[in-house]
Amino acid sequence: MLYARTRFLRWTPGKRIVKKSIKGSRRVIDSGLTARFSFFSLLVLLVTMLAIGVWLTLRIEAATLERSSKLTGTYMQILMGPHLRRLEAGGWQDEEALAALDEHFRDQAVLEDVPVVKVWRPDGTVVYSNNPKLIGSQFAVTDDLERALAGEVVSGISELGDDENLYERELAPQLMEIYVPVRRRQNGEIYAVAEFYISVSSLGATIDAARLQTWAVVAGLAVMAYFLLLGMMRQAGRTMRNQRNELRRYSRRLQALLQENRRMNEKVMAAGANAMAVNERYLQRLSADLHDGAGQDLALVLLRLEELRDRCRPCFTPDGAVDEVIAANEFDTMMAALQSALRDVRSLSNGLRLSAIDSASVGEIMHRGVRDYRRKTGRQVEVTLEGDDKDAPQPVKITLYRVVQEALMNSFLHAGEADQRVILEVTETRVRLQVTDTGCGFEVAGILASGGRLGLVGMRDRVELLAGDFDCYSAPGEGTTITVILPLSYAGLPS
Numbered sequence: 001m002l003y004a005r006t007r008f009l010r011w012t013p014g015k016r017i018v019k020k021s022i023k024g025s026r027r028v029i030d031s032g033l034t035a036r037f038s039f040f041s042l043l044v045l046l047v048t049m050l051a052i053g054v055w056l057t058l059r060i061e062a063a064t065l066e067r068s069s070k071l072t073g074t075y076m077q078i079l080m081g082p083h084l085r086r087l088e089a090g091g092w093q094d095e096e097a098l099a100a101l102d103e104h105f106r107d108q109a110v111l112e113d114v115p116v117v118k119v120w121r122p123d124g125t126v127v128y129s130n131n132p133k134l135i136g137s138q139f140a141v142t143d144d145l146e147r148a149l150a151g152e153v154v155s156g157i158s159e160l161g162d163d164e165n166l167y168e169r170e171l172a173p174q175l176m177e178i179y180v181p182v183r184r185r186q187n188g189e190i191y192a193v194a195e196f197y198i199s200v201s202s203l204g205a206t207i208d209a210a211r212l213q214t215w216a217v218v219a220g221l222a223v224m225a226y227f228l229l230l231g232m233m234r235q236a237g238r239t240m241r242n243q244r245n246e247l248r249r250y251s252r253r254l255q256a257l258l259q260e261n262r263r264m265n266e267k268v269m270a271a272g273a274n275a276m277a278v279n280e281r282y283l284q285r286l287s288a289d290l291h292d293g294a295g296q297d298l299a300l301v302l303l304r305l306e307e308l309r310d311r312c313r314p315c316f317t318p319d320g321a322v323d324e325v326i327a328a329n330e331f332d333t334m335m336a337a338l339q340s341a342l343r344d345v346r347s348l349s350n351g352l353r354l355s356a357i358d359s360a361s362v363g364e365i366m367h368r369g370v371r372d373y374r375r376k377t378g379r380q381v382e383v384t385l386e387g388d389d390k391d392a393p394q395p396v397k398i399t400l401y402r403v404v405q406e407a408l409m410n411s412f413l414h415a416g417e418a419d420q421r422v423i424l425e426v427t428e429t430r431v432r433l434q435v436t437d438t439g440c441g442f443e444v445a446g447i448l449a450s451g452g453r454l455g456l457v458g459m460r461d462r463v464e465l466l467a468g469d470f471d472c473y474s475a476p477g478e479g480t481t482i483t484v485i486l487p488l489s490y491a492g493l494p495s
Contacts, residue, residue, distance in 0.1 A: 037233045042226060049222040053215050060210045080194055084119060084128075084182055088191060092127045105130040115171050116197035118164075119182075122149055127192070131167055139164040148179035148193040155179070157200065174200050269467060305335050357397055362431050362488075363389035365397045366424045369404030377412050379420065387426035396486050399462045400433060406455045407435035407482045415439025418479065426488075433484040441474045459484070 080101065087097040105117045119128040124145070125138045142162060144154045158177045160169045168175055175197040182192040357365070363385050370381050392400075404422060411420055418439035425432040456472060463470040463484050474480040 038230055041229050041233075045222045045226050045229075049218050053218045056214045056218065057211050060207070060214055080119075081182065084192060084194070085185070087119075087128065092121075098128065101128060102130065112199065114196055114198055115175070116168055118195040120145060120193040120195060122191075122193075126164075134164075134167065137164075144177065144179050145193060145195075148181050148195075149190055151181055151190060153178070153180055158197075168197055171197075172199065176200055269465070305338065357394060357401075360397065361389045362392050362397060362400060362426060363424060365401045366404055366422065366433070369401045370408070370422055373405065373408040373412075377409075379412060381408065382419070382421040384421070384423045385426070386423065389426060390488070392431065392486075392488050395466055396431070396488065399466060399468075399486060400431065400484075402462060403433060403459050403482070403484050404435065406459055410455045411435070411437040411439060411480065414442070415480065429488055431486050431488060433486075434481065436479065436481045438479045441476050441478045441480055443476070444472050444474050 083097045083100045087094045087101075090097065101117075105114065117128075117130045118126050118134065121127055122141075123138065124141045126134045126136065129135055140163070141149075142164075144156070147154050155176065155178045157174055158165070159174060160172075176199075178196045178198065180194045180196070181190045182194055183190050360368070366385070367383065370383055373379070373381065408420060408422070411418065415437045416439060418437040420435070420437045423434040423436075425434075459482070460470040460472075463486065466486055468487065469483075469485040471483040472480070473483075
C-alpha cells in the first residue's frame with residue numbers, strides 16, 4: 001500500500017503538468033489561429049477600405065465639380081444673358097451692356113471667387129472680359145471651347161498652360177474652367193460661349209469636407225466589420241474547441257471500446273486455442289484408451305481363441321462323428337474377424353495420437369504429416385521448406401499438422417493419381433503452408449458456402465480460429481491449391 005501511494009504521489013503531479021501543458025499548447029494554437037485571422041482580416045479590410053475610399057473620393061470630387069460647374073454655369077447664364085444679348089445686338093460695342101457686366105464682375109467680392117470671365121465668339125475672339133487687355137484678342141479654338149459651341153457645359157481643373165491663360169497664370173497655378181454656351185432666345189442658336197475661372201481654394205474646402213466625411217464613414221464601417229468578423233472568429237473558435245473536446249471524448253470512448261474488444265478477441269482466441277489443445281489431448285487419451293483397453297482385450301481374446309482352437313480341434317458332429325475341418329474353419333473365421341478389429345483399433349489409435357509435438361518445430365511437424373500420409377497411401381509427395389525452421393505455439397503446430405494431413409488425404413481421395421506438392425515458408429512472424437495437386441479440380445465457392453466438404457470447412461475453421469488466413473483455389477481442370485498463413489506468436493496463443 002505504501003508503494004502504491006508513493007507512486008501516486010510521484011506521478012500525479014507529472015500528469016497534471018502534462019495536462020496543463022497540453023491545455024496551454026491548445027490555447028496557444030487557438031490564440032495563434034485567432035491572431036492570424038485577425039491580422040489577415042485587418043489587412044483585407046484595410047486594402048478594401050483604401051480601394052473603396054479612393055473610389056468614393058474620386059466619385060465625390062467628380063460629382064462636386066460637375067455640380068458646381070452646372071450651378072455656376074446656370075447662375076452666370078441667367079446673370080449675363082440679357083447683357084450679352086444687348087451686347088451682341090449692338091455689334092459687341094454696346095457701352096451700357098459692357099458697363100453693366102463690368103460693374104458685376106469687377107466687384108471685389110466676385111473677383112475672390114470668379115477672378116476671370118471671358119466671352120468667346122465662335123471664331124475664337126474674346127468679345128468681353130473683366131480684364132480689358134483680353135478684349136478683342138483672338139486665340140485658337142480649343143477642344144473645350146469647341147465642345148461648348150456644340151452645346152455642352154464643359155468644366156475641369158486647368159493647369160493654365162494654353163496661350164489664352166497668360167494673364168490667369170499670374171493669379172494662381174490652377175483654376176477651374178467652366179464653359180457655358182449662350183443661346184438665342186428665339187431659336188436656341190448658340191452665338192457665344194461664356195468662360196468662367198473659379199478659384200480652386202474655395203471649391204477645395206467643399207471637396208476636402210466631403211473627402212473627410214467619406215473616409216470617416218469608410219473607416220467606421222471597416223472598424224465595425226473588423227470587430228464583427230473578430231467576434232465571429234472567436235465564436236467559431238469556441239465552437240471548434242467544444243467540438244474538438246467532444247470529438248476527443250468520443251475518441252477516448254472508442255479507444256476504450258477498441259481495447260475492450262481487443263481483450264475480448266484475445267480471450268476468444270485463447271479459449272479457442274485452449275479448446276483445440278484440450279481436444280487434442282482428449283484424442284490422445286482416447287487413443288491410449290483404445291490401445292491399452294479395447295486393443296489389449298481384443299489381443300487377449302485372440303490369444304485365448306488360438307489356444308482354444310488347438311485344444312478343441314477334435315469336434316463332434318450331431319451324429320457323434322468328429323469333423324476337425326469344421327471346427328478349424330469356425331475358429332479361423334472368428335480369429336480373422338478379431339484380427340481385423342484389432343488392426344482397426346490400432347489404426348484408429350495411431351491416427352488420433354499426435355505424439356512428441358511439444359519439442360517438434362514447424363518443419364518437423366510438416367514432414368511428420370507427409371510421412372504419415374506416405375505410410376498410409378504409398379504415394380510420393382514433393383516437399384519444400386523455405387526459410388529458417390523454428391518453433392511455434394502448440395495450437396499452431398497442431399493446426400499445421402491437421403491441415404497437411406487433411407489436404408493430402410482430400411487430394412488422394414478426389415484427385416486420383418495427380419502430383420502433390422507441399423511448400424512451407426517460415427519467416428520471423430508467420431508460417432505459410434501451400435498444398436497443391438494437379439487433379440481435376442472443383443468449384444470452391446459453392447462448396448465452402450454450403451459446407452459440402454467437411455474437410456475444407458474444418459481446415460478453414462481451424463485456421464481462422466488462430467487469426468490466420470485460409471484460401472482454397474480450384475477450378476475444373478486446373479487442380480487445387482490450399483494456402484494457409486498462421487502467426488508464429490500471438491498474445492492469445494498459449495506457447
